[in-house]
Amino acid sequence: MFAKSTPNLSSSSIPCIFLSFTLLSILSLSFFFVANYPKPTCELSQLNTSPQSSIKVFVADLPRSFNYDLLNQYWAATSPDYRLPVDPDHQIHHDRLKFPPFPENPLIKQYSAEYWIFVDLETPENVRGNSFAKRVLRLEEADVVFVPFFATLSAEMELGKERSSFRKKSVENEDYKRQKEVVEIVKKSEAWRRSGGRDHVFVLTDPVAMWHVRAEIAPAILLVVDFGGWYRLDSKSSNGSSSEMIQHTQVSLLKDVIVPYTHLLPRLHLSENKKRHNFLYFKGAKHRHRGGLVREKLWDLLVNEPGVVMEEGFPNATGREQSIKGMRSSEFCLHPAGDTPTSCRLFDAIQSLCIPVIVSDTIELPFEGMVDYSEFSVFVAVDDALRPNWVLGHLRSFSQKQRDNFRHKMAEIQSIFVYDNGHPGGIGSIPPDGAVNHIWKKVHQKVPMIKEAIVRDRRKTPGVSIPLRCHCT
Numbered sequence: 452m453f454a455k456s457t458p459n460l461s462s463s464s465i466p467c468i469f470l471s472f473t474l475l476s477i478l479s480l481s482f483f484f485v486a487n488y489p490k491p492t493c494e495l496s497q498l499n500t501s502p503q504s505s506i507k508v509f510v511a512d513l514p515r516s517f518n519y520d521l522l523n524q525y526w527a528a529t530s531p532d533y534r535l536p537v538d539p540d541h542q543i544h545h546d547r548l549k550f551p552p553f554p555e556n557p558l559i560k561q562y563s564a565e566y567w568i569f570v571d572l573e574t575p576e577n578v579r580g581n582s583f584a585k586r587v588l589r590l591e592e593a594d595v596v597f598v599p600f601f602a603t604l605s606a607e608m609e610l611g612k613e614r615s616s617f618r619k620k621s622v623e624n625e626d627y628k629r630q631k632e633v634v635e636i637v638k639k640s641e642a643w644r645r646s647g648g649r650d651h652v653f654v655l656t657d658p659v660a661m662w663h664v665r666a667e668i669a670p671a672i673l674l675v676v677d678f679g680g681w682y683r684l685d686s687k688s689s690n691g692s693s694s695e696m697i698q699h700t701q702v703s704l705l706k707d708v709i710v711p712y713t714h715l716l717p718r719l720h721l722s723e724n725k726k727r728h729n730f731l732y733f734k735g736a737k738h739r740h741r742g743g744l745v746r747e748k749l750w751d752l753l754v755n756e757p758g759v760v761m762e763e764g765f766p767n768a769t770g771r772e773q774s775i776k777g778m779r780s781s782e783f784c785l786h787p788a789g790d791t792p793t794s795c796r797l798f799d800a801i802q803s804l805c806i807p808v809i810v811s812d813t814i815e816l817p818f819e820g821m822v823d824y825s826e827f828s829v830f831v832a833v834d835d836a837l838r839p840n841w842v843l844g845h846l847r848s849f850s851q852k853q854r855d856n857f858r859h860k861m862a863e864i865q866s867i868f869v870y871d872n873g874h875p876g877g878i879g880s881i882p883p884d885g886a887v888n889h890i891w892k893k894v895h896q897k898v899p900m901i902k903e904a905i906v907r908d909r910r911k912t913p914g915v916s917i918p919l920r921c922h923c924t
Contacts, residue, residue: 505585506895509593510572511637511651517600517629518569522551525608550876554604557771561795562603563713564674564890565654567870569599570877571887581883583891594898595672596642596651600633603657610659620663630664638667646905649706652894656710658791669701672897674710674890677815678702679791704815705900708893711817711868711886712795716775718802718869721862725779730758731846732781732805734774735789735796737763745810745833746787749842753785756843778803782854783829783846786810787836798868801827806857808846810836818867818889827860 514520550573553559553566571579572586579586587593609617609626616624637643643651651671655661658679661668737750754761760777764770778784784800786793786807792814800807807828816824824830829849835841849857867889872881881887 505583506891506898507587507592507594508572508584508652508891509587509590509596509642511596511598511640511642513599513633513636517605517633519549519551521601521604521608522553522566523547525554525604526551528608528611548876550878552876557715557795559604559607561712561715562607562656562660562676563870564656564710564886565601565603567713567872567877567887568597568654568674568890569601571872571881572597572599574878574880578880581880581888583888583895590642590645593642594650595894595901596646598633598637598651598653598671600629600653600661602630602633602653602655602660605629606657606659606662617659618662627663630661633661634664634667646901647908649904649908650898650901654710656712665701672894672901673702673707674894675702675707676710676712676817677791677793678813679788679793706897708890708897709815709817709819710890711798712793713870714798714802714868715771715795716778716799716802718865719779719804721804721858724804724858727780727782727805729760729777729781731756731783731785731808731843732760732777733785733787734762734764734770734777735794745836746789748837749785749787749810752837752839753842759843774799775803778805781805783808788814801861801868802865804858804861806854806861808842810842818893821889821892822864822867827857827864 550570553563571582572584574582576586590596605626606617609624612625613623617626620627622628637651638648648668648670649672651668652674653661653668653671654674656674656676658676731753733750733753735746737747750761753759760781762773762777764773778800782805784796784803784805784807786797786800787810792811793816797807797809807824808831809824809828810831810833812833816822829846831842831845835845866882866884868886869882870886871877872879872885872887874880
């Protein structure tokens with residue numbers, strides 16, 4: 452008797468068929484729900500992921516004597532000092548204006564960030580559409596508090612009168628008196644009491660600005676060109692020799708913002724660029740102090756090399772044309788440290804499309820994170836720079852195509868370092884891609900950390916001190 456025939460299925464085939472059916476069912480249901488699920492009302496990129504379009508700024512109530520009246524004093528001065536005007540026409544045209552211009556004197560102009568930031572805030576709101584900073588009149592709405600003290604102009608005017616008394620805490624030192632008055636006014640305000648000054652913004656572009664009160668304003672956001680003016684000598688260093696140390700309890704990349712010097716030379720557009728017959732160019736003082744000692748050594752190594760131009764001087768009225776010609780006709784522009792790690796020379800080079808050669812181990816640069824300097828600059832360690840023939844050999848390793856790429860990158864970011872908005876007295880709309888807006892964007896990045904620090908301060912019990920820890924590099 453024959454057995455009934457059965458389908459030729461192995462025992463492992465049944466689970467496979469069942470699994471396939473199950474997967475097919477799940478996929479069908481998935482497509483059904485996706486097709487019938489209500490569509491979102493906005494894209495993912497719109498869901499609170501876009502950056503804030505402005506920073507809200509409250510301006511501290513300081514008398515005009517700490518800003519525009521200082522400019523009026525400057526234009527009315529008759530001192531023959533090289534920092535102060537001697538042209539009588541200046542007195543006629545500028546000393547009584549509501550919004551006087553900032554001096555063109557290169558020694559002072561290079562530090563004019565304080566002026567351009569304030570005039571933007573002083574511009575009527577209906578023409579400030581391009582500004583990242585929104586001025587608010589109620590303290591409780593503000594992200595930060597701007598202190599409108601022209602600290603650099605104050606310092607430079609005092610230096611112009613009597614250099615020997617500048618660092619003295621005396622009644623003859625007008626700058627010292629202004630510093631103390633500003634701190635006294637600001638610290639008595641409700642704004643300072645609510646935050647301990649952490650949300651206040653001071654512009655200290657000159658290395659000696661607010662020299663006598665730095666410890667008192669240390670909690671604030673300081674806008675500085677670098678940290679070179681915050682050095683001290685440590686007499687207890689090894690072998691009894693002095694070493695430079697930054698006072699990290701006062702300045703820090705965590706809370707402060709590096710801003711550019713104001714460039715002194717006009718912008719060269721890429722379409723205007725011509726063949727450059729010099730290889731390396733430098734114009735400046737040969738003898739400097741502290742970290743700038745490298746400059747004299749570099750000078751001696753390079754001054755007699757073919758294709759290298761080393762000139763003493765500063766781009767003042769007599770040297771400006773020489774500087775323009777030198778930078779625009781050279782492939783590379785040397786930028787060694789001076790009394791401080793950086794100077795306006797770097798930004799003159801960028802405006803001249805001359806590839807910066809930065810020789811400094813401690814330099815800090817403005818707008819890093821927004822700008823990648825390695826795309827258009829050459830960085831050289833001090834030890835390498837002082838090796839005979841090393842610098843020129845390194846620079847010659849860059850092909851002409853690489854140099855042209857550097858210049859194209861510079862052309863793309865030149866406007867980022869421009870303060871001047873082209874309006875008389877600075878009152879008017881600013882360029883959206885200029886220096887002032889980039890400064891406020893960098894300050895805005897600090898706001899969450901500031902708010903966190905303020906909240907932490909408030910929870911501290913009475914008598915508990917907060918360590919000043921700013922080690923951040």
